[in-house]
Amino acid sequence: MVMLRVHLKPAVAALVALLTLGQPSFAESRDISELLSELQSAKAPEAQKIARDIEIRWSASGSASANLLLKRGEDALEARQFTKAVEHFTALTDHAPAFAEGWHGRARAFFGLGEYGLALADLRQTLALNPSHFGAIYGLAALLEQLEKPEEAYDAYKILLNLYPAHEKALEGVSRLEPSVNGVKL
Incomplete structure (x- = not known):
């Protein structure tokens, strides 16, 4: 029985660390709030840097598969392959419907295709998930x-x-x- 405790302590500590580190922390969400606050008073060069930092944080889904779909969608957008981008972002919104970046990416792809009604719907969903x-x-x-x-x-x-x-x-x-x-x- 004593031997069991010795082996459980590292396993429990590892599990607690995994669960704690795998979730967005209060500090991370507070950081975005602070960055948004800084953005309101920053001048152009600094504001662009702060905006990019915010966008990077918003892009972190916490899921390897969601990150892959986001990357593929962004790459397709950059290559102006809007139909392919819609496919990747649709897979992302199906996989992670609470991840605003998937909806935003798909809205951009729909806009590129001239599908303005669909783009508008996805922009509304993006803003419902992330009003800022x-x-x-x-x-x-x-x-x-x-x-x-x-x-x-x-x-x-x-x-x-x-x-x-x-x-x-x-x-x-x-x-x-x-x-x-x-x-x-x-």
């Missing part, structure tokens, strides 16, 4: 602008700028749409 997802908010604004809904696109750009004030494309979008939405100032 500035990439999805930008995608929504760009999609609304493509659909010739300038007021809604303008509002989405403004929401994005509340999260990420140095977002260059959102700043350009607001400048471009300001005259048509709010009129020309005399």
Whole structure:
């Protein structure tokens, strides 16, 4: 019986470590909150670095198979193979439906295919899972602008700028749409 305890202690410690280290910690989620807070006051070069750090953390699924599907989808997007990207991201959303990056990637692929209704649905799902997802908010604004809904696109750009004030494309979008939405100032 004593021998059993000696062998169990390392096994139990290993199991506890595995379960603890395998889960996102409070510190990790707090880090993203802190990074989002820093993003709100950062200037352009630093803001881009912070945004990239946030995106990297959002991309960490915690699953090797989900990470592989995400990588394959991203590679297909980069190669402009939108149909293939949809297939990979669909497999990812089936495998990990609570992982916002799968929905966001598939929305981008649908946008590339001109499937705006499907892209919009996936952007909504992304934002339901991660309301601070500035990439999805930008995608929504760009999609609304493509659909010739300038007021809604303008509002989405403004929401994005509340999260990420140095977002260059959102700043350009607001400048471009300001005259048509709010009129020309005399």
